[in-house]
Amino acid sequence: MKETKIFERPKSMSDVPTHYCPGCTHGIAHRLVAEVIDELGIQKKTFGVAPVGCSVFLYNYIDTDMYEAAHGRAPAVASAVKRIRPDMVGFTYQGDGDLASIGMAEIVHAANRGELITVIFINNAIYGMTGGQMAPTTLLQQKATTCPLGRDPGVNGYPMRVAELLATLAAPAYITRVSVAKPKYVGKAAAAVKRAFQTQIDRKGFSFVEMLSTCPTNWGMRPADAANWVEEKMIPYYPLGDIKVPE
Amino acid sequence: MSERVLMKGNEALAEAAVRAGCRYFFGYPITPQNEIPEYMSRRLPEVGGVYLQAESEVAAINMIFGGAGTGERVMTSSSSPGISLMSEGISYIAGAELPCVLMNIVRGGPGLGSILPAQSDYFQATRGGGHGDYRLLVLAPSTLQEGVDLTMLAFDLAEKYKNPVMILGDGFMGQMMEAVEFRTPEPMDLPDKRDWAVGYMERRGTRALVKSLYLDPEELERHNMKLQAKYREMEKNEVRYESYRTDDAEIVLAAYGTTARIARSAINELRREGLRVGMIRPISVYPFPYAPFENLPGSVKNVLVVEMSCGQMIDDVRIGVGRTVPVHFCGRVGGIAPSVDEIEARIREITGK
Structure with a gap:
């Protein structure tokens, strides 16, 4: 019998085990990025910027030129590299603590300058690496180790819709929200990542893909329940779909 | 050209x-x-x-x-x-x-x-x-x-x-x-x-x-x-410094940057009167030129550090000088530089001349 290989590891993904928890969707998100890099044939002209957070070791998994940035500063790092090396393709990969809390200034200004970079924003409504503290995207009434009774808007304000916030700016070209929590969402997520990179390559402007993701460990759920929670709780507050598309 | x-x-x-x-x-x-x-x-x-x-x-x-x-x-x-x-x-x-x-x-x-x-x-x-x-x-x-x-x-x-x-x-x-x-x-x-x-x-x-x-x-x-x-x-x-009129000096000033220019004027004034004053001017402050302070000429009896601070480089000068001679300080802050007169007065006070 002749064997035909129909599925393999993307070339731009390193052949190492990841450190992620069972049911975490970082692995899927990484794979989508690596697949697009392969598809576009840009591995050797791409640079990525890893954040501080669970995906701090992104550089171990994506085999392109990589930076490991200070917490929240990935868009500033990527902006400079892209200005100096305009023929490279640059992306940042950031979680909600990194991008929406400590790094809010950097993401807003990089977007506002229309930097020709692609930002992959992992929104799982919690701080993962530090052990489950409240994030700017934590939902109302959602429990976290620093809001043990649930997020109270009178104390902590409201969950931030970063994609919509950035879409108020003139410069960004492509802003979309997808999910990787269940297989049925992944096809659209893959298409969004590809469109984001293509937007950059076509020099149309800044591109941003928010991915609703899971964190079973810090949510205190089984992986299947976490995937359902994204669908039942997160998507109603963070609606999926394109918010701004290139002309 | x-x-x-x-x-x-x-x-x-x-x-x-x-x-x-x-x-x-x-x-x-x-x-x-x-x-x-x-x-x-x-x-x-x-x-x-x-x-x-x-x-x-x-x-x-x-x-x-x-x-x-x-x-x-x-x-x-x-x-x-x-x-x-x-x-x-x-x-x-x-x-x-x-x-x-x-x-x-x-x-x-x-x-x-x-x-x-x-x-x-x-x-x-x-x-x-x-x-x-x-x-x-x-x-x-x-x-x-x-x-x-x-x-x-x-x-x-x-x-x-x-x-x-x-x-x-x-x-x-x-x-x-x-x-x-x-x-x-x-x-x-x-x-x-x-x-x-x-x-x-x-x-x-x-x-x-x-x-x-x-x-x-x-x-x-x-x-x-x-x-x-x-x-x-x-x-x-990469240690860089300038020694200015230190060979026969009785008192050596330590100063860097703009302060060293003011110190140089004070040295030139006092030299005209015959006071034996010199200066070691660090150009690299890291790495710090400890050696010239470790090997001061035998004529040196005092060191005076002049800074626009409350005394920071003086720590490095002390590390260099050790316990060989006293290390004094003359500093102004707040956006004020020590004047030529102030430095001269401090030198006269220390040397008693």
Whole structure:
């Protein structure tokens, strides 16, 4: 019998085990990025910027030129590299603590300058690496180790819709929200990542893909329940779909 | 053939950077150094470079982190509170062993302090400033010409050691005008950026990885030892200072930057009266020139440190001098420089002459 290989590891993904928890969707998100890099044939002209957070070791998994940035500063790092090396393709990969809390200034200004970079924003409504503290995207009434009774808007304000916030700016070209929590969402997520990179390559402007993701460990759920929670709780507050598309 | 031109300090430093091949500047406005980014915003596009105004000093230094990773000549400038904000990023740059040049046109502190000249960031500059065991190579010019020469040297040294180099100036230097000449320095044998920097994966076959994270304790210790070995090399090769009329001196002044110019005037005045006064002027403040203080001429009975601070470089002078002779201090702060008269009076008080 002749064997035909129909599925393999993307070339731009390193052949190492990841450190992620069972049911975490970082692995899927990484794979989508690596697949697009392969598809576009840009591995050797791409640079990525890893954040501080669970995906701090992104550089171990994506085999392109990589930076490991200070917490929240990935868009500033990527902006400079892209200005100096305009023929490279640059992306940042950031979680909600990194991008929406400590790094809010950097993401807003990089977007506002229309930097020709692609930002992959992992929104799982919690701080993962530090052990489950409240994030700017934590939902109302959602429990976290620093809001043990649930997020109270009178104390902590409201969950931030970063994609919509950035879409108020003139410069960004492509802003979309997808999910990787269940297989049925992944096809659209893959298409969004590809469109984001293509937007950059076509020099149309800044591109941003928010991915609703899971964190079973810090949510205190089984992986299947976490995937359902994204669908039942997160998507109603963070609606999926394109918010701004290139002309 | 270069010619002498009359320039404002900040602009002369900026032009020196351009002449040294700096093509990328990322910065944030702060007084008294604004002429540097202003000059760069006009000048860099003329030479095919990029000027980008960051949203904050924090963003600016992280742009430098990114830019330095490409191996191109990148620079930022700021002043005291701005350098404090940048210090985290400077630590990352030192940890990731990236070359860049930082200009610090020091103003008064602490806190918002003032916009007037000071030398009160000596500790911050010479001890790294941010977290972790790292050092910057710190050059402290005394005249604009020296500022121009050291800025050109700074880019070479940054590449030679893959380490940030700071030009430690003060508000006087930034704002004064003087004639300067742009002299091309002797070419240095420098590492090829294509061997390590971002953007050469195709050519090199392997990717670049720019990071300062080493979670394995033994790996981080090894990394630190490698950095320390580099700092020892700097201490061996890059100590710079000037000895002025120290041979027969009874009292030796220690001063750097603008303060050294004022001290020199005081020395010349007193020498006319026959007082045997000299000066050791550190040019590199890290690595610090300990040797001339360890080996003072036998004639020296006192050392007087003159600073625009409450006494910071005096610690390094004491390390050098040890217990051989008393070390005295003369300092003004708040944007006030010690005057020639004040320094003379302090010398007379110490020597009893």
